[in-house]
Amino acid sequence: MFGPLSSLLTHDMAIDLGTANTLIHVSGSGIVVDEPSVVAYHVKDGRKRVIAVGKAAKEMQGRTPRSIQVVRPMRDGVIADFAVAEEMIKYFMRRVDRVSVFAKPKVIVCVPHGATAVEKRAIRQSVLSAGARTAGLIPEPIAAALGAGLEILGPQGCMIVDIGGGTTEVAVLSMGDIVYATSIRVGGDYMDETLVNYALDELSIHMGYRTAERIKNSLGTARIPEDGAGEKVSFQGRSKDGGHPAEVYISQRMIAEALRDPVDQIRRAVSTACHRIPPELSADLWENGIVLTGGGALLKEIDIALHEYSKLTVTIAEDPLKCVATGTGIALAMGKRLGPIIDFES
Ligand SMILES: Nc1ncnc2c1ncn2[C@@H]1O[C@H](COP(=O)(O)OP(=O)(O)OP(=O)(O)O)[C@@H](O)[C@H]1O
Numbered sequence: 001m002f003g004p005l006s007s008l009l010t011h012d013m014a015i016d017l018g019t020a021n022t023l024i025h026v027s028g029s030g031i032v033v034d035e036p037s038v039v040a041y042h043v044k045d046g047r048k049r050v051i052a053v054g055k056a057a058k059e060m061q062g063r064t065p066r067s068i069q070v071v072r073p074m075r076d077g078v079i080a081d082f083a084v085a086e087e088m089i090k091y092f093m094r095r096v097d098r099v100s101v102f103a104k105p106k107v108i109v110c111v112p113h114g115a116t117a118v119e120k121r122a123i124r125q126s127v128l129s130a131g132a133r134t135a136g137l138i139p140e141p142i143a144a145a146l147g148a149g150l151e152i153l154g155p156q157g158c159m160i161v162d163i164g165g166g167t168t169e170v171a172v173l174s175m176g177d178i179v180y181a182t183s184i185r186v187g188g189d190y191m192d193e194t195l196v197n198y199a200l201d202e203l204s205i206h207m208g209y210r211t212a213e214r215i216k217n218s219l220g221t222a223r224i225p226e227d228g229a230g231e232k233v234s235f236q237g238r239s240k241d242g243g244h245p246a247e248v249y250i251s252q253r254m255i256a257e258a259l260r261d262p263v264d265q266i267r268r269a270v271s272t273a274c275h276r277i278p279p280e281l282s283a284d285l286w287e288n289g290i291v292l293t294g295g296g297a298l299l300k301e302i303d304i305a306l307h308e309y310s311k312l313t314v315t316i317a318e319d320p321l322k323c324v325a326t327g328t329g330i331a332l333a334m335g336k337r338l339g340p341i342i343d344f345e346s
């Protein structure tokens, strides 16, 4: 009922509601919100009060008193905590616009290919409750491909591998739709976890998750260095034996060993996709190769690791952390040209 007036007063938004990061794209302005999907609460007498959202909340992770809870409401690309997710989305949407009953934006959100009907409904409902006029859903691999600049409407097949915080989605697209897709619960979070476990088992030190992420992002590599240990970095944690603060060194070789399992699982998902598609599309992939998106695409030598295994050309998309949000924005602008791919109700 507020349709035409509403669009004059507000900005339509494309939202990438990720396990690690939430981004909002607004046409004409680009990405206007880019924040960790984290909320910090103060809990008193059983009542919760939001004290920080995004970067400020992430800063508090792992170092809060008992009265403060730091929550990541998204898990594996879907909502794990509905109430917190809604608060977070509302907070970010208000940063873009003052959402009111007279000015409710039209919103498109991307959802993992593997999300169930219930999970999709929860995502749509949280965006509507946060103040959207309508909430359309688009499969994440299609958004990632659009954001990476791929021509998805033609008959030429392409493969997109989106390595996020919670999941890696491998998809083969043709004629604007998904021919094959798979999603594995392996992404940056699991890589951090393997590093934390490695530090405990091999270096006898409890490493914090934020330290693990920082080390993975700066020095992490998908392949064991060909000669020597590679670069080294020191970090602090709690010693396994005495429990006192301690400092040790970790090398790129050690990090690559720690990351071996997540990298192997991603390789295998790509290999399975290659085996499951029709031969005509295999021929297209031979020509076009694989495009990597998501934060995990920034892991050093992940492109080489995937090339060695699949023999396909592997390209890292420009600005891989932003592809899904940019692509969701492109989908919003394309509207009906994308046909039934954007699902406005279910
Ligand atoms: N340089 C880097 N090397 C390796 N990993 C990185 C790098 N930079 C960021 N990452 C990781 O990328 C992940 C975040 O990526 P992204 O924002 O694409 O995930 P997301 O969209 O929130 O998650 P999902 O798509 O699974 O819901 C984090 O785990 C982060 O640690």
Ligand SMILES: [Mg+2]
Binding pocket: 016, 018, 019, 164, 165, 294, 324
């Ligand atoms: Mg993502």
